[in-house]
Structure formats: structure tokens, C-alpha cells
Amino acid sequence: MWWRGAVIYQVYPRSFYDANQDGIGDIPGIIAKLDYIKSLGVDAIWVSPFFKSPMKDFGYDISDYRDIDPLFGQLSDFDELIAKAHDRGIKIMIDQVLSHTSDQHAWFLESREDKTNDKADWYVWADAKPDGTPPNNWMSIFGGVAWTWEPRRQQYYLHNFLTSQPDLNFHNPEVRQATLDNIEFWLKRGVDGFRLDAINFCFHDAQLRDNPPKAQELRTNIGFDSKNPYAYQYHYYNNTQDENLGFMEDIRALLDKYPGTVALGEISSEDSLKTMAEYTQGDKRLHMGYSFDLLTDDFKASYIKQVVESLEARVSDGWPCWSVSNHDVIRVASRWGRTQNAEGNATLAKMLYAMISSLRGSVCSYQGEELGLVEAEIAYEDLQDPYGITFWPQFKGRDGCRTPHPWESQKDNAGFSTAKPWLPVPEAHYTTAVDTQEHDENSVLNSYRHFSAWRKGFEAILYGDIEFIDTPEPILAFKRSYNGQTLLVCFNLSNETQTISLEELGVSELSLITDHKLVTATINDNNLEMPAFASVYAKLS
Missing domain, CATH: 3.20.20.80 (Glycosidases)
Known part of the structure; x- marks a missing residue:
């Protein structure tokens, strides 16, 4: 896969x-x-x-x-x-x-002509309410109501997006x-x-x-x-x-x-x-x-x-x-x-x-x-x-x-x-x-x-399970595990240096992966010191 x-x-x-x-x-x-x-x-x-x-x-x-x-x-x-x-x-x-x-699709051009053509039921058509207003209160993402009047059919058609994007009838x-x-x-x-x-x-x-x-x-x-x-x-x-x-x-x-x-x-x-x-x-x-x-x-x-x-x-x-x-x-x-x-x-x-x-x-x-x-x-x-x-x-x-x-x-x-x-x-x-x-x-x-x-060299990242660690803002930390390989992954989401203890991360020691360009953290006195926007990867097993 x-x-x-x-x-x-x-x-x-x-x-x-x-x-x-x-x-x-x-x-x-x-x-x-x-x-x-x-x-x-x-x-x-x-x-x-x-x-x-x-x-x-x-x-x-x-x-x-x-x-x-x-x-x-x-x-x-x-x-x-x-x-x-x-x-x-x-x-x-x-x-x-x-x-x-599109309202220029051949299906819609045919469907809008009348209520009896071969594509008549291919789009979402509905009669007006007795007062001429749309059949319900649905709104378009792009602004205004989600219904537009079609004079040929004397009905409204549905468009969840632009008026030029009529919705197909998947029923x-x-x-x-x-x-x-x-x-x-x-x-x-x-x-x-x-x-x-x-x-x-x-x-x-x-x-x-x-x-x-x-x-x-x-x-x-x-x-x-x-x-x-x-x-x-x-x-x-x-x-x-x-x-x-x-x-x-x-x-x-x-x-x-x-x-x-x-x-x-x-x-x-x-x-x-x-x-x-x-x-x-x-x-x-x-x-x-x-x-x-x-x-x-x-x-x-x-x-x-x-x-x-x-x-x-x-x-x-x-x-x-x-x-x-x-x-x-x-x-x-x-x-x-x-x-x-x-x-x-x-x-x-x-x-x-x-x-x-x-x-x-x-x-x-x-x-x-x-x-x-x-x-x-x-x-x-x-x-x-x-x-x-x-x-x-x-x-x-x-x-x-x-x-x-x-x-x-x-x-x-x-x-x-x-x-x-x-x-x-x-x-x-x-x-x-x-x-x-x-x-x-x-x-x-x-x-x-x-x-x-x-x-691509780490199956734990590609396919592994994920387990988050409760850490204070702005540190995001989790473990990725697969086939006996477990990595600790940490990110400093702030523009300032952050320090977090290994105890807070739930580990007693870390083996930092140092061949990765983004790793700029250091370990001092059982604390992980992470510069602004640092990314840290460490092997746990």
C-alpha cells in the first residue's frame, strides 16, 4: 500500500x-x-x-x-x-x-429544459413554496441562499457552492x-x-x-x-x-x-x-x-x-x-x-x-x-x-x-x-x-x-502507532512505534527557547538522532533545551 x-x-x-x-x-x-x-x-x-x-x-x-x-x-x-x-x-x-x-455541463443543459427529459431527475430540483420562496432554508457556502430559480422548469435547483455549480441528484x-x-x-x-x-x-x-x-x-x-x-x-x-x-x-x-x-x-x-x-x-x-x-x-x-x-x-x-x-x-x-x-x-x-x-x-x-x-x-x-x-x-x-x-x-x-x-x-x-x-x-x-x-528510513514514522505525551504549551510531544522501533518526537511551537525535563517526557534518558538537520536541541542536567521552532527526534528502542 x-x-x-x-x-x-x-x-x-x-x-x-x-x-x-x-x-x-x-x-x-x-x-x-x-x-x-x-x-x-x-x-x-x-x-x-x-x-x-x-x-x-x-x-x-x-x-x-x-x-x-x-x-x-x-x-x-x-x-x-x-x-x-x-x-x-x-x-x-x-x-x-x-x-x-458546471451549469454548462450537457447534463444540466438538458435537465433544466423541462420536467420530462431524460436528465430531468439528474439534479436537485424542487418546487417553490406557495409564496414563491425557495423550498427550504439551506445556504450556499459562497454566499446567499443555496437555491436558484430556473424559469424553463419553473423550479429551483440546489447549489451548495456557486449558482453556476448545480448539485447532482445522487438519489x-x-x-x-x-x-x-x-x-x-x-x-x-x-x-x-x-x-x-x-x-x-x-x-x-x-x-x-x-x-x-x-x-x-x-x-x-x-x-x-x-x-x-x-x-x-x-x-x-x-x-x-x-x-x-x-x-x-x-x-x-x-x-x-x-x-x-x-x-x-x-x-x-x-x-x-x-x-x-x-x-x-x-x-x-x-x-x-x-x-x-x-x-x-x-x-x-x-x-x-x-x-x-x-x-x-x-x-x-x-x-x-x-x-x-x-x-x-x-x-x-x-x-x-x-x-x-x-x-x-x-x-x-x-x-x-x-x-x-x-x-x-x-x-x-x-x-x-x-x-x-x-x-x-x-x-x-x-x-x-x-x-x-x-x-x-x-x-x-x-x-x-x-x-x-x-x-x-x-x-x-x-x-x-x-x-x-x-x-x-x-x-x-x-x-x-x-x-x-x-x-x-x-x-x-x-x-x-x-x-x-x-x-523514509523510519518505519515508525511511516506506519507506526502514535501516543501523545501530556506536555505544557508550547511543546508538542508524542511517541511513534512500529515493529519494536519507538521514537520520541518533540516540537517547540514557539518563537522562544523552551526547556522541558526528561521526567515530564516520561523518559530517564534520550538518544538524540543527530543526523537530522532540524535537530537543534541539547540535553543539560536531564532537561531538553529546545530553541525556537526546534524539532527533536530520539530513539527509545
Whole structure:
């Protein structure tokens, strides 16, 4: 099972590398940088959507699941990407956005025409209330109600996201089969797995019951802004329905026909850790799940411990995947760095990759983490994200984490493209470009590479159990054990030196692993002295 303990490197194609110099990254651009990706020591690439799309949500609104958008290339380019990645020992995973399509998809164009066509029941349609208002109180994540009136049918359709992203009706077995057929199209082309976007949104409550209100002090949902009206409800009925578990089993049964392939589900529910456990239960559902629980502003050892322990208590034989950055949230170097007055601190960036890669599970690492990139400040006139445009200035959207990857510090647009890029490259990113870090042995990039290779030598880190140690803030400490090998792992999450006694760690002596670049702690008088953002690994057996 290659995916257990794997590091999966997320590529956001629009912003990775522009091979045809039109200002937008593309699949040939990923191919051109495969040697760079291999140098990172990662196991797989997760490629964000590149399918045909009107790009209202930058590819997460798909109009054709079986074709490449011309912005990114063509099918032959994708076939080349798979072949050349496999030649380098790198797996390819792709996004599948199953719960909704674009409103330009042929299925929806037919479905909206009337109530009797062959696709009439392929989307979630509902009559208006007697007063003409929507059928219930469900809200869209991207702002406003989750229902839009379609005059052709004289009905409302459901969209949990943008109005241009109508939700499919998974209560219809034809929809489920068509979705599985689309997944198999890519399996036959040789993909090694799928990241399943918003996978718990596939089914809705067939009775269309109202979501209950949520008290203001409880509007702390993970994954979206608490000022968004979406946070005003408990989302018991518009997602995470019991029927979806059967569909997860259908997906797993299909993947089992293609040995070695894997499904990773993105989950955001009222209790995401509980849902992760359910969706990865046994050998009949998803292989892995990940949530937004470590994509928050909460950078405390106690919080990280609570999240992981909570999942461990529920997950039994399931397998988690952890991430601290992706294309939807503020970059971790800023999000967590700001809490310690250390935004852009290279030592912090090194420690964060070590920390997330030392938890029990696999890892999703977002492009730019290996450079320690900070969040970009995007002017309103440069915004592209509809989410940010709607909620500006209280919420500035997701463009700040999606700016082009900086390759060369002395070139226009940091070597991403000779054309004006779809988002500007911030000045701060030029100084952390790949070419600047390549020749610095102590750079974030070279530390990332070193740690990726180093951790593969420890089965306890890749596959082992995890047991947390009760330590005071800001020390995070745990043991990883596998086949008689036990490691003690400690992190100082603060910007100041911390001292903790060996007694507090529950050990009488430590054998520090000193061949790891991040280990900067020392032992004095039975105390472990940890400089700012130190990472410590020690053998216990």
C-alpha cells in the first residue's frame, strides 16, 4: 500500500509553471518540472482540476469530466504526464469533483429544459413554496441562499457552492453510475488515485428539511468564515447523509478492480473527524480522508493533540491524511506564523513540514510549502476568486495562496511566465524562489528534501502507532512505534527557547538522532533545551 505514510504534493496547475507562456500554468508545465518534484522526495502528485470548465470556480465547475480544458493542454499531454511521472517513480492523483457540475455541463443543459427529459431527475430540483420562496432554508457556502430559480422548469435547483455549480441528484442510480463511469475513464488512462472534492456533499436530505439555526457563539465551523451566513446553521440536511456511505463503498469496489489505486476524500461536516472515521472504515470505503481541522488559525500544541487524538479514538482501522496548507486557505507560513510573530520564518517552515509529516497518516503538501511561501496580499482589482469578491474586505478569498510558483528570482514574474500571469507574483516571493534556495544548504527547500528522504528510513514514522505525551504549551510531544522501533518526537511551537525535563517526557534518558538537520536541541542536567521552532527526534528502542 504505497499510500500509507506517503507525501502527496499538491499541484495547482494554473499557478505551477506556464509552458506555453500565456500567463496560465498548464500540464506541459508540470511535465517540465517533474525532475524538480522528484527532487522533493514526495511519493505522488495530486493535480487540481484541469478538466473542461467555464472556470467560474477555476476548474471546480466541470463541464466535461472526460476532457482537458484547452487552457491546460490536451489529453495527450495528460497521458505524457502519467508516463513521465511513472518513469520517475511518482504516482499521479487527480481531483474528482463529484457532488456538482458546471451549469454548462450537457447534463444540466438538458435537465433544466423541462420536467420530462431524460436528465430531468439528474439534479436537485424542487418546487417553490406557495409564496414563491425557495423550498427550504439551506445556504450556499459562497454566499446567499443555496437555491436558484430556473424559469424553463419553473423550479429551483440546489447549489451548495456557486449558482453556476448545480448539485447532482445522487438519489438517482443513473447519476451514481454515470459518476462511476467517469472515474473509470481516468483509471483506464493510468491514474493512481483520486482526491475526492467535498465528497460528503453528494447526497442531500430527500425530504428537504430545514437546517436548524446555530447560536452565534457556536459559529466556529472549520473551513469557512464565521461571518458567512452559512455558519448560521447546523448543516444536518444539505450534506453528510447516511446514503453516501453506500456510494463510498461503490467507489471503493471500482478502485479495487485497479490494484494500487487510492481514494482520498475531502471532508467538511459538522463533525469532520467523525465523518472521516466513518468514510474510511474497514476495507470497503475510502482509503484515506482529510478534513480542515489543521487548516485553522489555532496553532497550539493542545489543539493539534486534541484533533489527532480525537480522530485516533474513532478511526480504528481507517487511515488519515493531514495537511496544513492547500489552495483554499491562507498559507501556513502566514496563518500560523502570525500567531508567533514569525511570518515567513524559515525555521518555522522547516518545523511545520517535519511536524505534519511525523503524525500518524499520510501527508498532503501544497506547492510552495517547500519554499516557505507566505500568503500574498492581492489588491481588490486583481482578485479572481468569486468567494473573495463576494465577501471583501472581511474575507479576501483564496487568491493569496494561489499565486504563481516562484522559480527564478531575477526573471519577470519569478520565471513562472513571460506573459502577465493570471495572478500577480508578490515581491516577497522573489527572494524565496527556487533558484535562490537551491544552492543554500540550509534553505527551507533543501531542508524539505532532506526530511522527505530522512523520514523514509523510519518505519515508525511511516506506519507506526502514535501516543501523545501530556506536555505544557508550547511543546508538542508524542511517541511513534512500529515493529519494536519507538521514537520520541518533540516540537517547540514557539518563537522562544523552551526547556522541558526528561521526567515530564516520561523518559530517564534520550538518544538524540543527530543526523537530522532540524535537530537543534541539547540535553543539560536531564532537561531538553529546545530553541525556537526546534524539532527533536530520539530513539527509545
